[in-house]
Amino acid sequence: MAHVLRSSDLPALAAGCALFGAGGGGATWPVELMVRRGAPWPVTLHDVADVDPATPCMAVAYSGSPELLGERLPSLDPFGIATDAVERWVGTEIPALCSMEIGGMNGLTTLGAAAGRTLVDADLMGRAFPGFDQVSLLVDGVPGVVLGCATGADGVAVVSQARPADVERLLRTAITTAGGWAGIVLGGFTVGDLARHAVLGAYERVLSVGRGFADARFGEPHDVARAIGGTFLAEGRVQRAPQATPHAGVTSVDLRAVDGAVVRLVARTELLAVLRDGVVVAAAPTVVAAVDAVTREVVQISELTPGRNVFVLALPAPAWWRAADHRLAAVTPSHFGVEGLDLATDPGTDPATDPATDPAGTSTDTREAT
Amino acid sequence: MSDGLTLSALLAHPRNGGTRHVAGGGRTERTWSSAVVETSEDALPPSADSALAVIVSGPPSAPWQLDALLRRVRDRGFTGLVLPDAAAVHESASLADRLGLVLLVVDRPWELARTCWEMLEQRDAMTLSLVRHVAQSIEYHAEDLPDQLRHVAANLGYGVALVDRAGVLVSAGPPLAQGVLEEISFSGWADTVRTDAGACASVRVESPSREGLRLVVHGAALTDAQLAALTTAAEVAMPMVAARLLLDEIAAVSDVSLSSGLLSDFLEQKGAPDPDVERRMRERGWRTSGFHVGFRMLARGRLDPFELVRAVRRELGRLPVDSHVTTRGRGVLGWLTFADRPSPTDLERRIAALRDLHATAGDQFPVATGVGSLQEGGQGMVSTLEEAADAARLAVSRSSSSWFLHIDRLGLEQLLLAWTGNDTFVPTAQALLAPLTAAERATLTAFLDHESQVAATATALGVHRNTVTGRMQRIQEALGIDLDDPEARLAVHLACRAAAPAS
Numbered sequence: 001m002a003h004v005l006r007s008s009d010l011p012a013l014a015a016g017c018a019l020f021g022a023g024g025g026g027a028t029w030p031v032e033l034m035v036r037r038g039a040p041w042p043v044t045l046h047d048v049a050d051v052d053p054a055t056p057c058m059a060v061a062y063s064g065s066p067e068l069l070g071e072r073l074p075s076l077d078p079f080g081i082a083t084d085a086v087e088r089w090v091g092t093e094i095p096a097l098c099s100m101e102i103g104g105m106n107g108l109t110t111l112g113a114a115a116g117r118t119l120v121d122a123d124l125m126g127r128a129f130p131g132f133d134q135v136s137l138l139v140d141g142v143p144g145v146v147l148g149c150a151t152g153a154d155g156v157a158v159v160s161q162a163r164p165a166d167v168e169r170l171l172r173t174a175i176t177t178a179g180g181w182a183g184i185v186l187g188g189f190t191v192g193d194l195a196r197h198a199v200l201g202a203y204e205r206v207l208s209v210g211r212g213f214a215d216a217r218f219g220e221p222h223d224v225a226r227a228i229g230g231t232f233l234a235e236g237r238v239q240r241a242p243q244a245t246p247h248a249g250v251t252s253v254d255l256r257a258v259d260g261a262v263v264r265l266v267a268r269t270e271l272l273a274v275l276r277d278g279v280v281v282a283a284a285p286t287v288v289a290a291v292d293a294v295t296r297e298v299v300q301i302s303e304l305t306p307g308r309n310v311f312v313l314a315l316p317a318p319a320w321w322r323a324a325d326h327r328l329a330a331v332t333p334s335h336f337g338v339e340g341l342d343l344a345t346d347p348g349t350d351p352a353t354d355p356a357t358d359p360a361g362t363s364t365d366t367r368e369a370t
Numbered sequence: 371m372s373d374g375l376t377l378s379a380l381l382a383h384p385r386n387g388g389t390r391h392v393a394g395g396g397r398t399e400r401t402w403s404s405a406v407v408e409t410s411e412d413a414l415p416p417s418a419d420s421a422l423a424v425i426v427s428g429p430p431s432a433p434w435q436l437d438a439l440l441r442r443v444r445d446r447g448f449t450g451l452v453l454p455d456a457a458a459v460h461e462s463a464s465l466a467d468r469l470g471l472v473l474l475v476v477d478r479p480w481e482l483a484r485t486c487w488e489m490l491e492q493r494d495a496m497t498l499s500l501v502r503h504v505a506q507s508i509e510y511h512a513e514d515l516p517d518q519l520r521h522v523a524a525n526l527g528y529g530v531a532l533v534d535r536a537g538v539l540v541s542a543g544p545p546l547a548q549g550v551l552e553e554i555s556f557s558g559w560a561d562t563v564r565t566d567a568g569a570c571a572s573v574r575v576e577s578p579s580r581e582g583l584r585l586v587v588h589g590a591a592l593t594d595a596q597l598a599a600l601t602t603a604a605e606v607a608m609p610m611v612a613a614r615l616l617l618d619e620i621a622a623v624s625d626v627s628l629s630s631g632l633l634s635d636f637l638e639q640k641g642a643p644d645p646d647v648e649r650r651m652r653e654r655g656w657r658t659s660g661f662h663v664g665f666r667m668l669a670r671g672r673l674d675p676f677e678l679v680r681a682v683r684r685e686l687g688r689l690p691v692d693s694h695v696t697t698r699g700r701g702v703l704g705w706l707t708f709a710d711r712p713s714p715t716d717l718e719r720r721i722a723a724l725r726d727l728h729a730t731a732g733d734q735f736p737v738a739t740g741v742g743s744l745q746e747g748g749q750g751m752v753s754t755l756e757e758a759a760d761a762a763r764l765a766v767s768r769s770s771s772s773w774f775l776h777i778d779r780l781g782l783e784q785l786l787l788a789w790t791g792n793d794t795f796v797p798t799a800q801a802l803l804a805p806l807t808a809a810e811r812a813t814l815t816a817f818l819d820h821e822s823q824v825a826a827t828a829t830a831l832g833v834h835r836n837t838v839t840g841r842m843q844r845i846q847e848a849l850g851i852d853l854d855d856p857e858a859r860l861a862v863h864l865a866c867r868a869a870a871p872a873s
Contacts, residue, residue, distance in 0.1 A: 239464070246431040246458075254464065262465040266434050275434050278441025278465055340435045 003045040003121070005111070009207060010036060015217075016210025017107030018298035019228065019289045019315060024270035025104015025128030026066030027300055032108055034074070039111040045121045045203055053192025056092055058083070059100035059124055060113045063132075063149075063171065064181030066105060067302075072179065079113055082148035082185035085156040089146050089188070096120050096191050100135065100184070102202045103128025103270075103287070120191055126199030126318030127287045129331060130269040132171055133164035136320065137189055139330045140197045146188040149174040160188070164330070199318040209315065217296045221311040224291070228315065231347040233274050233281055234263040235293060235311035238304050242267065250338055253304050255312070265290070265312065266341060267301045272333045273341040274312055283343035285317035285331040316346040375402045375422065375489050377450070377472060378591030384527025385485050388477030389452065393463035395472040402450055405486035407479075411439055414446060422450035422472075424486065426479035429453045433461040444469045452476050493595045500526060500603040508610060514621075515614045516540050522607055528600065531586045532575070532611065539583070546570070546588050556582060560605065562597040571600040577612045579619055585611050626679055629654060629696040633703060637756075641749035656694055658748035661708040663717070663741065664755035665724050666762035668701040670773065671736035678702050678735050685727050691720060701737065701762070703755060717744060721776055728774045738765035738773035799865035805848040813841045815866040822853065 005013065014028040021028070060079045062069055087094055095118055099110035102123040110119070124136045132138065137145050146160040149171050157174040159167055175182045194200070209228045216227030225232035236255035243252050250272070255263040257276075264275040271290065273283035282288050290299040293309035304310065321327050333341035377400040380386055402422040408414050409427050423443055430436055436458050443451050448471070453459050455475035466473035476482045488496035507521035515532070523530040523543030531541035535556055538546055549567035560573045561584075570588035577583060585608050587600045632654065635647045641658070643651060651658070667678065675697040682702055686693040695704030706720055721741060728739040740761025742754030757777040765775040803811055813831060817838065820826035824842075828835040851858045 243433075243461070245433060250432075252433050252461070254461075256464065260468060262437075262468040264434055264437055264465075273434070275437050277468055278437040278439075278444075278462075280434075280438070338432070338434075340430075340432070340438055 002047070002050060003204065005041075005043040005045055005203070005207075007036060007039070007041045010108075012210035012214050013203075013207050014108060014210070015213045015298065016206035016208070017102060017104060019209055019213060019313070020102055020107070020126075020206055020287055021104030021128040021289070021298070021300075022270040022284075022287045023265075023267060023290055023299070023301040023304075024130065025101065025106065026062070026069065028105050028108060030070050030073075031062075031105040031112070035108050035112040038076075040115040043111055043114050043119055045119050048120055048122050048191055048194050048198075048200055051096060051118060051120055051191045053190060053195070055096045055118070055191045056090065056094045056187070057096035057098055057120060057189055057191045057194065058086060058094040058185055058187040059098050060110055060186075061100040061106040061184050062109055062181055063184045064175040064178070066181075068180035069105075072181070074183070078150070078183035079185050081150045081154060081156045082183055085148040085158050086146055086185045086187035089148070089158055089160065090144075094187055098122040098124070098191075098194060098198065099202065100186055101125045101128055102199075102206055107203075107206060120194060121203045122194040122198040122200050123202030124186070124198055126202055126320060127285070127315075128270055130336070131168045133168045134331055135164070135167075135186065136198050136327075137186070137193065138164040138167060139327055142189055142193055142197050144188040145186065147171060148185045148187070150178055150182050152178040152182075199320045202318070205318075221291075221293070221313075224296075224311075225313050228313070230287075230289075230313045230315040231282070233288070233312040233314050233347065234261060234276055236261070236263055236309070238306050238308045238310065241306055242301060242304060247338055250336070251301070253301070255310070263312070265304070266333070266338060268336050268338075269301070271301065272336060272338060273343070274314070275341075280341050280343050282314040282347045283333050283341045284336075285321040285328070286343070286346045287315035287317060289313050289315065314347045374593065375405060375486060376400065376591065376593055379489070379589075379593045379596060380474075380485075382590035382592070383485055383489075383596075384589075385481055386476070387479060387481035387483075387485070389474050389482055390455075390476075392460060392466065392473040392475055394450075394466035394470060396467075400450060400472050403490075405483075405490055406448075407483040407486065411443065414443065414448070416446060418447040421448050422452065422486065423448040424452040424476075424479060424483055426454065426483070429456050429459055431456070431458055433458050436462045437465050440465055440469060440471055440473065444471045450474065452479070452482060454479055489593060489595055493599060496595065497599040497602050500599050501606050503527075504603050504607045504610075507607075512614070515611070515618050516542065518610070518614050522610075526587065526600075526603060528587050528589045530607075531588065533572075533584050533586055534582045544588075544590075546586060550588060551586075554584060554586065556584060560601045562601060564592065564597070569597060571597050571604050573601065573604045573608050575608055575612050575615070577615050580615060583615075622680065623676060626676055626697055629694075630698060632656075633696050633698060637752060641747070641752035643748065654694070655692075657692070657707055658751055659709075661711055661744055661746050662705045662751040662754050663708075663720065663724075663744050664703070664705045664751070664758035665739060665741045666698075666701060666703050666755070666758040667728070667731060667735075667737045667739045668699075668762040668766055669736060670738050670766055673700075673735045673737070675700065675702060678731065678737065681731055681734060682727065685730055689720070689723055703758070705742075705751065705755060705758075711746075712744070725774055725776075729772070732773070738762055738768070739775070740765050741774075741776040743777050795864075796868050799869040802849070802862070802865045803869050806845060810841055810845050810848070811866065811869075813838060814845050814862070815870070817842060818853075818859070818863045818866060 014032045018028045097114055097117040098120045149157045151157050151174050159170050212227035216224045221235050222232045234257045236257035239254040239256055245252050249268055251267050253265040257263050261277050265271055266273045271288040274281050274288055290310045290312050292299050293311055299310055321331055403420050405422040407424040411425055414423055440462055450472040452474040459475050503525040507525040510521050512518035512521055519530045519540055519542040529543035531546045532539045547567035549565050550563055550570050553563040553565055554572050555561045562571050568588055568590050569592040570586050572584045572586040575583035575585050585604050587604045632650050636643050679695055679697050679702045682695050692707040695702050724741050731737055740758045742757030745754040761775040761777045765773050816830045817827045824835050824838050828838045853859050
């Protein structure tokens with residue numbers, strides 16, 4: 001069944017993408033401005049099952065520093081060179097397109113590249129993740145996957161058949177060469193591959209979450225959580241700016257919850273885990289999002305400034321990640337070198353870790369999370 | 371009363387391995403009935419009741435791991451956790467507050483472990499260790515009692531003080547809180563006190579020469595077990611303190627008799643000491659060069675010159691001036707020495723200080739004090755001391771000047787008195803003053819002495835000023851003399867002096 005995305009859906013879609021950005025993935029507004037006029041509205045969204053499985057498919061994403069992307073704006077065809085290189089490598093034109101990272105700005109990026117291609121509702125992450133080694137096709141080891149990356153000044157790098165960790169390492173170098181961010185194109189797979197090796201219906205879910213958020217946005221935080229199908233974890237005030245920890249690249253943000261609880265957010269480029277009174281209540285791949293308690297905007301990690309009041313929500317991880325151990329192993333905190341934070345389930349699904357049952361036993365808040 | 375290990379006692383303990391409070395527990399006291407010391411968290415028992423956990427291995431480095439550790443330890447029932455100090459521990463302070471878990475850091479965990487063991491399990495070991503520390507302090511040479519108490523305080527790690535009802539006599543280590551001192555009972559043999567300001571154990575000092583003394587060992591916070599152990603330590607230290615008191619006293623007496631003998635030798639040699647006396651004076655820090663003001667305190671009744679010299683020395687020690695004093699006859703003889711000639715105001719201030727000294731000594735001893743004039747060199751020192759002695763002899767009969775005379779002030783007066791004190795003047799003077807009663811004579815004398823000031827006269831006589839005014843009116847009527855006339859006034863003043871009962 002095909003859906004049609006209209007430009008009027010863009011704010012809800014952007015909000016959904018921002019929530020699935022898990023505090024990272026880049027702010028959505030620059031790309032939202034780009035695709036408002038750059039996307040071929042209305043955009044038709046096809047289910048994977050409705051497209052010929054043999055159709056070659058590709059995915060696009062900006063990778064690198066979102067801050068730099070805001071300073072050095074993309075050209076009108078940021079993926080052209082990389083697309084040409086990948087098509088040349090696979091030896092055929094690629095008529096289908098899916099998204100690579102639905103969380104954050106890249107959920108919208110794909111729409112800007114949809115002109116002339118069949119947009120398939122599937123995503124290779126189902127949320128935002130920091131690296132290419134969390135791309136579903138690479139995690140599952142789908143053969144023939146090739147990635148192209150513009151390296152600046154008309155240069156291009158193509159990586160093929162490498163191990164996920166190597167892809168990550170090689171492309172980071174290419175992105176640095178390109179000047180901090182680059183357009184990445186991933187090809188060498190078919191729509192049929194997506195059926196088993198991607199998160200299906202990602203746009204549909206993001207849009208529904210975004211619409212739920214838009215409807216309940218200025219309501220009670222618990223109602224916001226319920227409206228997006230997530231769990232309310234905490235509401236509180238940021239005590240200190242993100243603090244470096246002994247783990248490289250891992251930061252920690254202290255919140256003092258309104259009910260007195262001590263909440264710690266552990267983050268890499270995305271929010272990895274939430275501890276409430278010393279107990280882990282949510283951990284990747286569960287999507288943890290922070291929302292400003294006043295403006296109700298989805299907050300990036302860098303925006304968790306001292307004194308800001310935020311509430312923290314959890315969205316269940318795409319089921320695809322929990323469907324196999326090797327997939328889960330690629331996205332839990334311990335994969336990122338952060339020990340002691342792994343959690344077997346999403347919050348709200350396991351009574352033992354239900355954040356609504358206050359661990360310190362002092363909370364007056366007894367509402368059930370849905 | 372607390373039976374167990376309290377947070378405040380642990381923090382105040384001298385051998386707690388550098389334990390510091392990080393967070394948790396608020397301001398309320400926390401008591402632990404047991405302490406569990408383990409190398410790692412895994413070895414802690416699965417459940418505990420009001421227990422303190424001491425983990426001696428390094429804490430995890432990541433703040434969330436520490437958060438989780440605090441939570442698990444709290445969930446096991448521990449109410450306190452001690453970890454080796456690390457930056458991450460302080461990151462979790464707010465969580466410790468939230469969980470109500472007392473979070474402490476320690477520099478030397480094994481020392482803390484030993485202290486916990488002593489305070490909770492092996493109180494005899496604690497007592498024994500304290501007694502051993504007292505014994506160790508006997509090994510070292512002590513100059514005097516304060517030195518001796520310093521040794522004891524340093525070895526015990528607690529403050530030590532010798533007190534009587536009036537306050538602290540000698541102390542070593544941290545000062546004894548006033549609130550604690552006030553609570554000490556002086557009636558029994560051993561006594562313990564615990565207040566918010568601190569706690570102490572004290573025992574009576576059995577000294578043949580001094581009564582009402584107590585030896586106090588005190589700390590900011592002490593548990594019952596510590597108080598019991600410290601009482602024993604104080605009991606063991608007490609005889610040493612008593613013996614030291616006696617030794618110090620003997621040394622002081624012999625020192626005073628030596629200095630007294632030396633001063634006699636010096637005075638005999640009239641300010642030109644022979645080399646031997648000069649050497650002995652140098653050894654005592656007595657300088658003949660410079661300027662000197664002598665003072666003499668004479669007994670007006672029964673007193674022990676040695677006690678007096680001790681009291682005077684204590685007071686003189688507070689003056690920022692080179693001073694010496696020793697016993698001589700029925701009193702003490704002393705002097706102030708200035709390297710350069712003091713300014714008149716400076717000298718005035720020193721004389722006032724001597725007057726205060728006289729007043730202070732007068733509270734305890736019946737003394738009359740004479741002060742000499744400022745004199746230079748060895749000869750001068752002898753003369754000012756002799757002046758002081760003469761003044762003191764005169765002061766003995768001068769209750770109106772509170773038994774204090776300064777020779778500079780009374781020089782001229784004495785001269786006049788010497789002239790008027792002959793056979794012709796005295797009967798005339800007595801006839802002049804005959805109409806007056808004894809009280810009126812005293813009033814007149816005081817009035818003239820105090821420059822006709824009614825208020826000063828009233829103060830000197832200890833009567834109301836209206837009484838003085840009234841008496842003066844009657845006196846003027848009885849004598850028929852105008853006291854505003856300088857000539858008449860001088861005559862009457864001299865008459866009062868000459869006709870005064872002989873001293």
